Amino acid sequence: MHDPSIAFITPARAPAWKRWLLFSPLARIVIFVALFLLTGFVIGFLSSVLGWGTKSTTLLQHPLGLLIGRALPAIVAYLLLAGLVERRSPSELTPNKLLPYGAAGLLLGTVLFSAVVGMLYLLGSYHVTGFNPDPPWLPELLVYGLAAGISEEILFRGVLYRIVEEGLGTWAALIVSALFFGVAHIFNPGATLWSSVAIAIEAGLLFGLLYHVTRSLYLCMGVHAAWNFAQGTIYGIPVSGLKADGWLLSTRTGPRWLSGGIFGAEASVIALVLCLLCSTALLVIALRRRTIVPPLASRHVAASGTLLSSLQPCG
Template sequence: MRLLKQLGAVVAVALVGGLGVAAAAGNALLTLALGTATAVLAVLTYGWVVRRTEQRATVEVALTGASAAVGRGMLIGFGMFAVVLGSIALFGGYRIAGLGSPAGMVTLVGVMAAAAVTEELIFRGILFRIVEQRVGTWNALFLTGLLFGLVHLFNPNASLWSSVAIAIEAGGMLAAAYAATRTLWVPIGLHFGWNFAQAGLFGTAVSGKSEPAGLLEGVISGPAVVSGGEFGPEASLFAVLAGAGLTIVFMWLARRRGEVVPARRASSAGTAVRLPK
């Protein structure tokens, strides 16, 4: 029941906020304001419902150190995408056609902030965290990563391969980031940095969706296995390899810090949440 109550509260904020952001399309400042408000309200709602249903402090969204953690995550997300897009460009799959729209870039800050925060609260803050308590870290990483990929199967231009790619490079990697740090701020920053770099800076599709024009007008071409095709760079083999590599690094850190919950002990893990690293 606590899972359903938590999901219901945060999903409601995500849906209402998403409708508001969509309705404000074309107005950069209003979209930015509504996207930011959705992100803030989602975090507040998550903290409120988790405190009520689990009777504990929500250290995973504690404000202390939040800015630094988000910043670290954003740097990782930007860096990861830069490596992926650079690899795609090296094989002739990406080129810059010209300048995009500064207003569109501002719009995308709001859009991506709302999406990154609500998705991380739902998939890592609620689903991964609660499932991990029952079946252990590795099983939870696999199950919630698979679910994250399946949800993206309904996106425009999606395919079975693109969903598998999302499950590995995002679903698994972001869950591993949470497992290693025990704070949601790092995966939130990473998620935002990755998405914003795609559309807001380099002008490519995000998970199959053609977002408003960002800072640059990018053109993707060539074999889909290299460029990701119409789905965007997330369906590129380079993105999958980068995400898998970061997953390994994060899980190594989680194991080194003693944050991996073994499956045989998961049932006795209770609702305890360790302090962020």
């Protein structure tokens, strides 16, 4: 019986060369990256022709260009991978799930980061110093929120987590996708080894488990986008080291492990603990549902054992 947690299974009659060069986990990841880079180059070229790729454009055109340049290549590459290579309709991106799952993700992400700020406030680390009535909220929503949420969730959860899980199982997928997610933020302004470890644990594991439990990229995108938007545009805290202008003008005091330092609250132990609690709850759900996917080799052994048992004569 096909495990619904596994989106793609190599066709039984596929020749050996296709199994390695087209259908293997590594091959599909490489194919996605190639499609992503090619599509990004084409969209970047068109954006430059239209004049949307420079900061000299209007206040809205530049962030729209960044949103299109980051999100659209990821979406197109993913749909091409699913349609042309895996020969499936990606249920994790079906249009009818966009509104309910996306809205739920936006709400969850806002509440989660608000809880982080609330704890920092109660511990005397977060301080509001003023109010900015006119922050550039729309460009920040488009770039820090939607562009990052869409592109990074497709890359790290839709491609890396999902495909590694299909080959090496859930535990390996959680570790690999979380590590790569942390490493991806190590070159951000103010980043340290600790901030990357924190990002890997609090966000990498959380988003991986969120995708595992729901099998929805829209929910992950919504949480990711709302987390970034709330952090920068609402509470005035740097987003992964990137300065953001928020409605609230704020400062954070105290030791770096508490405040997060110049990298932002994502490097705070408060964010780490709260996100770990959420991840633990999701893991409990996964264990109770028995949805943890074993490695492919173990699944083959189990399937062979089941087949042999069914061939045993009765009586």
